[in-house]
Amino acid sequence: MPNIKVLVVEDDLSVAEVLVYNLKKEGFEVSRALDGRDALNQARLKLPDLVILDVMLPSLNGLEVCRTLRAGEDTKNISILMLTAKSEDSDQIAGFSIGADDYVCKPFSVAVLLQRVKALLRRREQAAVVKNQDVVTYKSVSVDRRRYKATVGEEPLDLTRSEFRLLDTLIRQPGRVFDRAELIDAALGEDTMVLERTIDVHIRALRKKLGPYADVIETVRGVGYRFSEAMHEEV
Structure with missing residues (x-):
């Protein structure tokens, strides 16, 4: 340390x-x-x-x-x-x-x-x-809760409300594996009645918007997803 x-x-x-x-x-x-x-x-x-x-x-x-x-x-x-x-x-x-x-x-x-x-x-x-949890940054991916803004590099990400909440949930606990049910609760709301595979659709859309940084969101086969914990930092 x-x-x-x-x-x-x-x-x-x-x-x-x-x-x-x-x-x-x-x-x-x-x-x-x-x-x-x-x-x-x-x-x-x-x-x-x-x-x-x-x-x-x-x-x-x-x-x-x-x-x-x-x-x-x-x-x-x-x-x-x-x-x-x-x-x-x-x-x-x-x-x-x-x-x-x-x-x-x-x-x-x-x-x-x-x-x-x-x-x-x-x-x-x-x-x-x-x-100081309003802003969290991983490499060049940043999420700012207060401004409800996400960026990759210097470019703003045009995210839906669900995509923003999904990214915010994952980036704040790098390395932790979230199952699909947990991500539904976090991104869509615990009262939402949707199939767990709905999260897969959101993940695909989010990865596409992240472009070259798409691999920061890792698939854990048979379980769910996690944010890569390498080089993570909070600011």
Whole structure:
């Protein structure tokens, strides 16, 4: 995951070194803080995507750091994964109540912690997409819900309402296979009484209008259709 910044806040040097090493190995850009005040300074300066935050810290404990980050305008959306040697439910509830996104108890498996980190970052990415989901672009194909406009390259696509909704549904979940019934609900409305093969007609018409980009819509034999997930990006 290139360009993803992670701040490790851990006063136990041996634990910190293990975390930093493994996170860098996964491709993250990693910085480290050994106490709570340094953690806040680095978070405000570097604005990491995620903070791995020990609870028991010098100067300021992890709960105070978490609370302060959540209160800051620039830092409130940073993902926070808390670490602690304590495993009581009350400690976890305290962490979640002040804004922690996840909680891992020591001792922990590095492999499991890395999966939790990646899960948090996926959630962060999905939340960012939701905030800006009016426009989605794949290669040179673009769908703009707000303007009810679709383009391929610089050219507008002259789509029917059903074709627009069909393209919009597919492009927003690249790689997901939709069966014909799902696409009827999405493109035509769940109360529409039509044959499932009607979707095939719409797909053929849509592919024709996409021209050289027609292959972005893939047929999954015996199931339905999907939008190719290669080189997908949201803007």
